Amino acid sequence: MAYLSELLGKPVADIDGNKIGTITDVIASPRADALHPQIAAIAVKRKGVDFLIPYADIAVLVAPAVPVSKRIADIIQYQVSESDLYLARDVLDKQIIDTNGMRVVRVNDLDLARVNNAFYIANLDIGSMGLLRRLGLASVASKVAVKLGRPLSSGVIAWHDTELLPGDQPMRLKVASDKITDLHPADLAEIISDLSRSESSKFLESLDIKTVADALEEVEPEYQASLVEGMTDEKVADVLEEMSPDAAADLLAELPEERSEDLLNLMQHEDARDVRELLTYAVDSAGGLMTTEYVAVRPDLTAAQVMEVLRETANEAETIFYVYVTEADERLVGVFSLQNLVLAKPDRRVNDFMHHRIVTVMLEDTQDEVAQVVAKYNLLAVPVVDEQHRMHGIVTADDALDKIIPTAWKKRIPKLYR
Amino acid sequence: MTRLWNRLKPFRTRILLLLAVIGPGIITANVDNDAGGITTYSVAGARYGYSLLWMLVLVTLALIIVQEMSARLGVVTGKGLAALIRERLGVRWTTIIIGILLIANLANTVSEFAGIAASMEIFGVSKYISVPIAAIAVWFLIVKGSYKSVERVFLVASVIYLAYVISGFMANPPWAAVLKETLTPTFKLESGYVALFITVIGTTIAPWMQFYQQSAIADKGISVSVLPYERLDVIIGCFFTDIVAAFIMIGCAATIYAHNLPIESAADAARALAPLAGPFATVLFALGLLNASVFSAAILPLSTAYAVCEAFGWESAVNRNLREAPIFFGIYTALIVLGALIILLPIKSLIDAMLASQTLNGVLLPIILIVMLRLINDKRLMGKYVNGRIFNIISWAMVIVLIFLTGVLVVTSTFPGLLS
Numbered sequence: 001m002a003y004l005s006e007l008l009g010k011p012v013a014d015i016d017g018n019k020i021g022t023i024t025d026v027i028a029s030p031r032a033d034a035l036h037p038q039i040a041a042i043a044v045k046r047k048g049v050d051f052l053i054p055y056a057d058i059a060v061l062v063a064p065a066v067p068v069s070k071r072i073a074d075i076i077q078y079q080v081s082e083s084d085l086y087l088a089r090d091v092l093d094k095q096i097i098d099t100n101g102m103r104v105v106r107v108n109d110l111d112l113a114r115v116n117n118a119f120y121i122a123n124l125d126i127g128s129m130g131l132l133r134r135l136g137l138a139s140v141a142s143k144v145a146v147k148l149g150r151p152l153s154s155g156v157i158a159w160h161d162t163e164l165l166p167g168d169q170p171m172r173l174k175v176a177s178d179k180i181t182d183l184h185p186a187d188l189a190e191i192i193s194d195l196s197r198s199e200s201s202k203f204l205e206s207l208d209i210k211t212v213a214d215a216l217e218e219v220e221p222e223y224q225a226s227l228v229e230g231m232t233d234e235k236v237a238d239v240l241e242e243m244s245p246d247a248a249a250d251l252l253a254e255l256p257e258e259r260s261e262d263l264l265n266l267m268q269h270e271d272a273r274d275v276r277e278l279l280t281y282a283v284d285s286a287g288g289l290m291t292t293e294y295v296a297v298r299p300d301l302t303a304a305q306v307m308e309v310l311r312e313t314a315n316e317a318e319t320i321f322y323v324y325v326t327e328a329d330e331r332l333v334g335v336f337s338l339q340n341l342v343l344a345k346p347d348r349r350v351n352d353f354m355h356h357r358i359v360t361v362m363l364e365d366t367q368d369e370v371a372q373v374v375a376k377y378n379l380l381a382v383p384v385v386d387e388q389h390r391m392h393g394i395v396t397a398d399d400a401l402d403k404i405i406p407t408a409w410k411k412r413i414p415k416l417y418r
Numbered sequence: 419m420t421r422l423w424n425r426l427k428p429f430r431t432r433i434l435l436l437l438a439v440i441g442p443g444i445i446t447a448n449v450d451n452d453a454g455g456i457t458t459y460s461v462a463g464a465r466y467g468y469s470l471l472w473m474l475v476l477v478t479l480a481l482i483i484v485q486e487m488s489a490r491l492g493v494v495t496g497k498g499l500a501a502l503i504r505e506r507l508g509v510r511w512t513t514i515i516i517g518i519l520l521i522a523n524l525a526n527t528v529s530e531f532a533g534i535a536a537s538m539e540i541f542g543v544s545k546y547i548s549v550p551i552a553a554i555a556v557w558f559l560i561v562k563g564s565y566k567s568v569e570r571v572f573l574v575a576s577v578i579y580l581a582y583v584i585s586g587f588m589a590n591p592p593w594a595a596v597l598k599e600t601l602t603p604t605f606k607l608e609s610g611y612v613a614l615f616i617t618v619i620g621t622t623i624a625p626w627m628q629f630y631q632q633s634a635i636a637d638k639g640i641s642v643s644v645l646p647y648e649r650l651d652v653i654i655g656c657f658f659t660d661i662v663a664a665f666i667m668i669g670c671a672a673t674i675y676a677h678n679l680p681i682e683s684a685a686d687a688a689r690a691l692a693p694l695a696g697p698f699a700t701v702l703f704a705l706g707l708l709n710a711s712v713f714s715a716a717i718l719p720l721s722t723a724y725a726v727c728e729a730f731g732w733e734s735a736v737n738r739n740l741r742e743a744p745i746f747f748g749i750y751t752a753l754i755v756l757g758a759l760i761i762l763l764p765i766k767s768l769i770d771a772m773l774a775s776q777t778l779n780g781v782l783l784p785i786i787l788i789v790m791l792r793l794i795n796d797k798r799l800m801g802k803y804v805n806g807r808i809f810n811i812i813s814w815a816m817v818i819v820l821i822f823l824t825g826v827l828v829v830t831s832t833f834p835g836l837l838s
Contacts, residue, residue: 093505106731134509197639198496
């Protein structure tokens with residue numbers, strides 16, 4: 001076990017005993033067959049310039065003075081490739097994402113582990129012990145801690161549970177790994193809110209459109225607006241298309257009118273039309289809360305046919321738990337649940353097993369009224385209709401209720417001095 | 419009419435950009451005129467007349483240079499100063515700088531509470547009542563997080579500073595003499611004078627200002643393309659604050675120094691406002707001092723806690739409760755408690771306490787400047803926005819002058835009369 005902080009600054013001598021310089025950095029190479037990057041070379045400061053000595057030429061890495069097994073003249077410098085990491089320059093003291101703890105932390109030190117004559121990055125030390133070690137106080141601190149009877153927590157995370165921020169490395173690919181894209185959007189939002197303004201913009205840039213859309217939906221519209229400020233209009237339009245229309249409408253409502261118009265024009269026609277419709281309603285009315293992505297079928301279909309419809313359209317709908325039944329003119333005449341559908345015989349008509357008494361809300365109903373309806377009837381979603389009983393959209397339970405319950409969980413703009 | 423409006427479009431856009439960017443520079447500069455500031459400038463004018471005005475001009479230039487650097491660092495890197503020091507210079511330097519910041523900010527917090535005590539004493543309230551109440555109030559202000567509305571109240575109340583400008587004119591100082599002194603440098607090699615010299619520098623260019631402004635700028639996400647506007651924000655702020663400082667000096671010089679009166683307490687300093695406010699001078703002064711002190715007493719612990727947690731990677735939750743962010747919470751609570759406690763000790767002169775804290779700022783400033791210069795000359799960090807040669811020469815000259823002055827101060831305090 002070696003610590004990066006202990007390696008830095010060590011003198012390096014060649015086989016004749018001539019001093020080459022002092023270690024300024026350690027270079028690691030990610031390996032396809034290992035979770036942990038392998039130490040490939042060390043950077044030694046020689047006459048003001050960095051001299052890269054391949055690991056193979058180093059006799060002993062962990063020593064008070066590092067001996068090299070060749071003469072200076074015989075050393076062939078290491079060729080750095082694009083995916084290589086300079087540990088001191090790019091990782092030490094920088095912020096990284098802890099994908100296990102879903103937070104952003106600062107690297108205090110790196111643990112290098114030795115396996116079969118090679119060194120690998122094992123863990124990142126993010127706790128107080130790492131800090132104390134850097135200050136040379138580690139031994140003192142642990143003695144004091146032992147005396148007090150409370151051992152200091154070590155606070156390390158394994159390398160494979162971390163992700164570097166895309167911002168600072170000019171040579172690395174700017175695409176987020178699966179570790180990040182697999183995180184739940186709410187956790188992504190948590191991480192984004194831990195980052196500074198410029199870092200969060202760079203981070204969002206490294207994500208694919210779908211992930212950005214999902215993560216954005218987990219933050220308050222005001223914060224969404226500030227996050228997309230730096231993005232190009234084309235990218236924002238793509239993200240808006242991926243978001244559910246009610247979320248997209250909320251975001252557009254926060255942006256300056258001119259930009260909002262431009263974005264709507266860039267979006268695909270149908271998506272833009274849905275969002276425009278939602279924008280016409282007051283933000284805190286049923287019309288403002290609703291989404292237009294629901295499943296509606298005709299009363300004369302059979303259960304089997306409905307299943308076919310669901311298979312085709314399920315991806316687009318906000319929820320398929322309720323299926324609504326409308327006539328050709330959009331009038332809402334019935335509703336049934338997925339449970340009803342599954343239990344019905346395949347050849348029965350929808351008209352026969354649907355519920356005829358439907359709980360609805362009007363377009364202008366306030367969010368309080370919608371929430372009360374949802375709570376009273378234990379609904380997962382409630383349809384929104386106009387005076388002619390034509391259906392316009394649905395308000396899902398989480399949207400109805402989270403306007404009422406304080407949305408402390410939803411990430412807000414992390415301003416320093418609120 | 420529409421034609422005219424359209425032709426003004428580039429001008430309009432510029433104004434809008436300026437308004438969008440403006441804020442950090444102006445607010446930082448305004449907070450600069452805190453309890454320590456008001457006291458220092460008052461004492462400078464009251465004890466040495468107009469003879470320190472020339473120095474205020476130079477200090478203003480120095481302030482603009484330093485704040486511009488901190489603004490440039492914030493805009494180009496998008497990070498706060500503490501985070502930059504940690505990322506570029508490592509843990510050792512970070513510990514030193516944060517240690518300095520803690521000491522200086524504790525001293526400054528003490529000074530703010532001294533200001534609260536002094537202003538309330540004018541109303542006849544003993545410091546043993548006013549300080550604890552103020553400490554609890556400030557603590558709640560931070561915890562409940564209604565900072566934004568407080569900031570607005572503070573800025574509006576800062577209009578009181580204009581009273582100094584008006585009063586300065588009404589006191590009818592000999593303007594020819596004032597101008598002459600502003601343009602003629604003089605210097606005395608006695609420890610009281612040198613101390614005040616450093617104190618004026620320290621109160622105008624306090625270390626916390628660089629950290630606070632850079633954090634505010636990084637937080638706002640100001641992009642590099644509007645850097646010129648941010649520079650304007652900084653320059654306007656520095657200019658405004660030092661005009662007020664100059665008039666505090668002139669006001670005190672014209673009323674107190676001119677009549678050879680002592681300046682031992684805040685009530686004495688209030689005389690500077692007599693030409694404007696007559697018998698209400700003390701009340702006006704007390705209100706101004708109270709406003710500045712309370713707000714700064716809230717800002718300093720908060721920004722210190724942020725800087726420390728930013729540097730060492732500790733949690734600085736927006737909710738600021740004990741469980742989620744113990745160290746953050748602990749730091750600002752400790753600063754408030756210690757600041758208040760120290761003032762409650764039997765101190766002979768609150769004014770001397772305030773001055774001493776600003777002198778400390780001046781002594782510690784060169785170290786912060788050296789660090790900033792290292793960062794701002796790092797090509798990898800700043801790209802094409804590194805310092806130009808002239809900028810560097812001026813900045814390094816400032817550092818050398820400051821260290822020299824501190825040396826002189828130490829010598830003249832330990833061996834008085836050695837150099838005269």
